[in-house]
Amino acid sequence: MTNHLTEDQISRWFAGQSSASEQRHVQSCGTCTAELGQFLDTLESFKSAVSTRAEKLTHQATPSLNMVLSGQAITSAPDPAALQQLIQTPSLLVSLKRVIIDVVKPAKVKTSAAPVQVKELWSKDDFRHTRWLSLVVHAVVIGLLVIPPAITGTLPSTETVVSLYNRSVPLILNFPRMDQAKSSGGGGGGRKALTAPSQGVPPRGADRQIVPPLVEVKNFAPELVVESTVIAPDLQNLRPLNLQIGDPNGVVGPLSAGRGTGGGIGIGDGTGVGPGKGPGVGPGEGGNTGDGIYQVGAGGGVTPPVVVTQIQPEYSDDARKARVQGTVEMVIIVQTDGTAKLERVVHSLGYGLDQRAIEAVIRWKFLPGKKDGLPVPTRIGVAVNFSLR
Amino acid sequence: MASTVDNPAMEIQDFDRVVQQYWPRILRFLLAAVQDSDVAETLTQDCFLRAYRSRHGFRGDSSLNTWLMTIAVNLVRDNARNRRFQFWRNTQRAAVDSALIAEWLPDRRISPEQKALINEQVQAVWNATASLSDKQKTVFLLRFVEDLDILEISEATGLSESAVNVHLFRAVRAIRRRVRSNHD
Numbered sequence: 001m002t003n004h005l006t007e008d009q010i011s012r013w014f015a016g017q018s019s020a021s022e023q024r025h026v027q028s029c030g031t032c033t034a035e036l037g038q039f040l041d042t043l044e045s046f047k048s049a050v051s052t053r054a055e056k057l058t059h060q061a062t063p064s065l066n067m068v069l070s071g072q073a074i075t076s077a078p079d080p081a082a083l084q085q086l087i088q089t090p091s092l093l094v095s096l097k098r099v100i101i102d103v104v105k106p107a108k109v110k111t112s113a114a115p116v117q118v119k120e121l122w123s124k125d126d127f128r129h130t131r132w133l134s135l136v137v138h139a140v141v142i143g144l145l146v147i148p149p150a151i152t153g154t155l156p157s158t159e160t161v162v163s164l165y166n167r168s169v170p171l172i173l174n175f176p177r178m179d180q181a182k183s184s185g186g187g188g189g190g191r192k193a194l195t196a197p198s199q200g201v202p203p204r205g206a207d208r209q210i211v212p213p214l215v216e217v218k219n220f221a222p223e224l225v226v227e228s229t230v231i232a233p234d235l236q237n238l239r240p241l242n243l244q245i246g247d248p249n250g251v252v253g254p255l256s257a258g259r260g261t262g263g264g265i266g267i268g269d270g271t272g273v274g275p276g277k278g279p280g281v282g283p284g285e286g287g288n289t290g291d292g293i294y295q296v297g298a299g300g301g302v303t304p305p306v307v308v309t310q311i312q313p314e315y316s317d318d319a320r321k322a323r324v325q326g327t328v329e330m331v332i333i334v335q336t337d338g339t340a341k342l343e344r345v346v347h348s349l350g351y352g353l354d355q356r357a358i359e360a361v362i363r364w365k366f367l368p369g370k371k372d373g374l375p376v377p378t379r380i381g382v383a384v385n386f387s388l389r
Numbered sequence: 390m391a392s393t394v395d396n397p398a399m400e401i402q403d404f405d406r407v408v409q410q411y412w413p414r415i416l417r418f419l420l421a422a423v424q425d426s427d428v429a430e431t432l433t434q435d436c437f438l439r440a441y442r443s444r445h446g447f448r449g450d451s452s453l454n455t456w457l458m459t460i461a462v463n464l465v466r467d468n469a470r471n472r473r474f475q476f477w478r479n480t481q482r483a484a485v486d487s488a489l490i491a492e493w494l495p496d497r498r499i500s501p502e503q504k505a506l507i508n509e510q511v512q513a514v515w516n517a518t519a520s521l522s523d524k525q526k527t528v529f530l531l532r533f534v535e536d537l538d539i540l541e542i543s544e545a546t547g548l549s550e551s552a553v554n555v556h557l558f559r560a561v562r563a564i565r566r567r568v569r570s571n572h573d
Contacts, residue, residue, distance in 0.1 A: 007562065007565065007566075008562065010565065011558055011561040011562035011565055012558055014561045014565075015532075015554060015557040015558040015561050016539065016554075016557075017554055017558060039565060039568070041507075042507075042510040042511070042513075042514060042568060043514070043533050045507045045510060045511050046510075046511050046514040046515065046533070046534070047533060047534045049511045049515075050417050050420055050421045050534055051413075051417050051534075053417075053420060053426070054413050054414075054416040054417035054420050054429075055413055057416060057420075057426060057429075057430060058412055058413045058416060063408045063409055063412035063437075064405055064408055064409065065404050065405040065408050065437075065441070066405075067408075067434070068408055068434055068437040068438050068441060069438070069441065122438070
């Protein structure tokens with residue numbers, strides 16, 4: 001074997017796996033022997049360096065069984081070079097890492113010159129406090145998760161009181177629909193104009209009419225001033241002042257008394273305002289205000305409708321959680337077949353209570369109101385009081 | 390160790406003496422394996438504590454030295470596993486300990502040039518050791534620092550003899566490569 005050992009062969013020799021021929025070559029070849037010897041020396045030096053270091057560490061404290069069992073930390077004498085290393089300002093990265101370590105794993109013992117009592121190295125950790133703390137935290141968290149739904153579940157001791165009442169609806173710019181003096185009514189008029197009645201407010205309601213309503217004032221300097229009125233005593237307090245006189249449901253456009261007949265305003269007949277007949281206001285007949293639906297009132301001769309089947313409205317969940325109380329007021333029309341129809345909500349509460357009230361009231365059954373022994377549609381107000389107890 | 394090696398089961402009865410006798414060896418191995426004197430001391434202590442606790446289980450099938458080495462090897466493995474994510478510690482301790490290695494060398498009354506050369510080589514082996522895989526490192530150190538034979542290494546590491554041979558060969562080759570590249 002003339003060639004020197006390859007790198008792999010040398011490694012194998014050190015690993016004690018060289019073949020017989022390789023060993024023979026080593027014995028005869030000075031170069032290879034030197035190569036092996038050099039690395040052997042290096043390994044020896046390494047071993048001796050590590051041994052020296054280990055012995056130095058050992059000599060600082062004689063190892064004993066007690067030391068092992070008591071768990072006393074082996075106090076190494078401060079190494080000058082290590083101290084030097086510590087004194088040297090660490091790099092930014094190292095400082096940052098130390099800060100992170102301090103935050104993530106804070107030192108359990110603070111650095112101080114005074115002796116500090118530390119717990120035994122091999123002693124068991126005391127988990128009693130943490131165990132109780134954990135229990136309490138869990139109890140609180142689970143309690144928070146469980147109790148609120150339970151509270152809201154027991155909250156709704158609610159009460160709803162429904163009352164029917166007669167309600168006069170204040171009118172401003174809409175057809176008067178209520179009738180105090182008479183159970184029904186209405187009026188209409190018009191001057192056979194080609195255009196639809198113009199929008200405006202009816203004139204003041206009075207118990208008699210001297211001059212029918214006029215949309216246009218023709219004579220600006222009359223010798224005798226007479227206010228135009230409609231016969232509607234419940235509109236007496238309504239003072240339109242300077243507002244344009246006209247049909248509340250009219251169109252915005254040129255002033256017009258409407259296509260109706262009789263001298264009033266609108267598409268009806270008579271000296272009133274609206275599509276009805278007579279000197280009143282609205283779609284009814286015979287004066288006063290109205291749309292043909294009867295209002296239970298004094299002297300009208302209309303008997304009020306009577307509730308046969310009543311369904312109690314329920315509280316909505318939202319309102320219960322928000323602890324909303326109050327009254328929903330609405331106007332319904334009780335039709336001749338005894339069913340109720342919502343006309344409008346007068347006072348709203350929100351939180352779904354309006355809807356609940358409407359749903360309930362719509363399903364009520366009535367004995368319809370009667371006039372002269374015959375069932376007539378009647379308008380009544382319904383107040384639904386929602387209260388929490 | 391020579392005096393009591395023929396009856397290791399008896400030897401362990403006097404545990405105080407065992408500690409005194411084997412402490413430097415275990416510490417030496419652990420020092421080279423973890424390359425951090427603080428950790429090495431802690432692990433050495435841990436090693437003897439474990440040995441003490443399970444001393445009744447030791448029946449003397451292997452030599453006491455090998456038995457202790459087995460514990461130490463396991464500790465190194467656990468330690469490496471625990472520290473895998475503490476990468477910053479690696480950089481820090483390597484910086485400290487490798488700088489100190491030159492001072493460990495015993496004074497052999499050699500010329501400063503030779504001393505510098507040896508220091509350099511030792512440093513190179515030290516650094517190369519750190520770059521080895523855990524198994525290669527363990528096998529290498531047990532063989533060349535602790536002077537265990539293949540059978541004992543196989544016993545201490547739980548590897549088969551052929552596996553030990555392979556790891557040893559690869560470790561030597563890697564270290565030689567590192568040392569030579571350092572030298573050139």
